[in-house]
Amino acid sequence: MTFYKTSTFVLGMSILFLSACGSDSADGQSGYEPESLTVQFVPSQNAETLEAKAAPLEDLLEEELDIDVEVSVSTNYTTVVEAMASGQVDVGFLPPNAYVQAHDEQEAAEVILQAQRYGVNEDGSPTEDLVDFYLSMFITSADSEIESVADLEGKTIALQDFTSSAGYVWPAAALxxxxxxxxxxxxxxILQGHDAAVTAVLNGEADAAAIFQDARNVVVNDFPDVFEETKVIAFTEEIPNDTISVRPDMTDEWKERIQQAFINIGESEEGKEIIRDIYTHEGYVESEDGNFEIVREYADRVKTEE
Incomplete structure (x- = not known):
């Protein structure tokens, strides 16, 4: 009888101990449940400018999720991957190559959403259709003798970090x-921000720049004649749109809550204005890792050629 009571006591204490370790979601699933949420962007343009544009997103996310939210901009494309790997960042706005790096090399990211953007016409103007891809484009000054990618040999080209899909990987493949x-x-x-790349062409620091479509809009307030002073000489192949990725150890319940929060924000007029201003996003749709196989192919190709 004593043995039975002792065994029951030990079993009960073991269950209590296991329950205390980690956190359990409502459906009993064990995993990470944020008490506050950290969201980080990559610096596709001037970091201070981008952070100011992204700040209003904090309030919208807090309303959707009912927890404190902190939005920040990483110092470069690699830093956000490292921050997610170390658990310092819960949600990352990762461009395709940064996502693949975080997912494959660090096991630090799981894609939950993919941005929607308007397509682009040959002259760089937007189409009326939303698509799940975008293009990188080469621009030069309007009076440049450069007319094609073949003419770029020996020229100074403004590029981004080597993990930037539109700022390096796809343009490198086109070269x-x-x-x-x-x-x-x-x-x-090598510059930080596509706005800096456009400016480099305008200022004569670079013969050409590889930028996302159409990053000239980012600087149009400071350079109203940017479209007249530059020309598009080529587009790359299609690039899968940016991701919203989360820590893989997060519970499914929280992944779904964050997923729905961003979908709701993208469908609201206020939210759409904010995300359009940040990254030219027009909304978000569910995504999966298989959508980024082409990114792995491009990364392997550029790496092999190097």
Whole structure:
């Protein structure tokens, strides 16, 4: 009888101990449940400007999720991946190559959403249709003799971090298609922010720039004649749209809550205005890892060619 009572006591204490370890969601699933949420963006434009544009998103997310939210901008494309891997960031607005790096190399990110954008016409103007991809484009000054990617050999080209899909990987592949090595056959000018790349062309610091479509809109307030002073010489192949990715150890319940929160924000007029201003996003749709196989192919190709 004593043994039975002792065994029951030990079993009960074991259950209490296991229940105290970690956190359980409403459906009994164990995993990370944020008491406050940290959201981070990559610096696709001037970090201070981007942070100011993203700040209003905090209030909208807090209303949707009923917890405190902190929005910030990483110092570069790699920092946000490292922050998610170390558990310092819960949600990352990751461009395709940064997402693949975080998912494959660090096991630090799980995609839950993909941005929607308007397509682009040959002259760079937007189409009326929303798509789940975007393009990178090469621009030069309007009076430049450069007319094609083939003409970029030996030229100074404004580029982004090597993990930037639109600012490096896809443009590098386009150069390779013309037999131009992006590491040795051009003079790469590595900048932080696509707005800086556009400005470099306007100021004569670069012969050309590789930017996301159409990053010239980011600087149009400061340079009203940017569209007249530059021209588009080429577009790349399609790039899967940016992701909203979360820590993989997060409970399914919280992944779904965050997913729905961003969908709701993208459908509201106030929210759409904010996300359009940040990244030219027009809303969000559910996504999965398989959508980014083309990103892995491009990354392997550029890496192999290097």
């Amino acid at each position: 390779m298609d013309e037999g131009i090595d992006p590491l040795t056959d051009i003079n790469p000018l």
